[in-house]
């Protein structure tokens with residue numbers, strides 16, 4: 001996650017995407033892209049923040065933690 005950023009700004013599009021799953025660990029949260037199962041070009045764990053994504057599908061508000 002980019003330094004100096006927090007919340008949705010640090011996550012980018014994944015924070016509002018139906019394909020994202022927030023995986024909480026002891027010290028941080030990993031963002032899993034479930035769409036990567038069907039679209040191999042997508043990384044399973046995108047580099048954050050995601051500013052552009054062809055597969056972005058808005059509709060879910062995730063708690064960015």
Ligand code: SF4
Nearest residue numbers: 014017020033053055
């Ligand atoms: S499809 Fe794009 S915006 Fe949606 S979770 Fe995957 S990487 Fe993030």
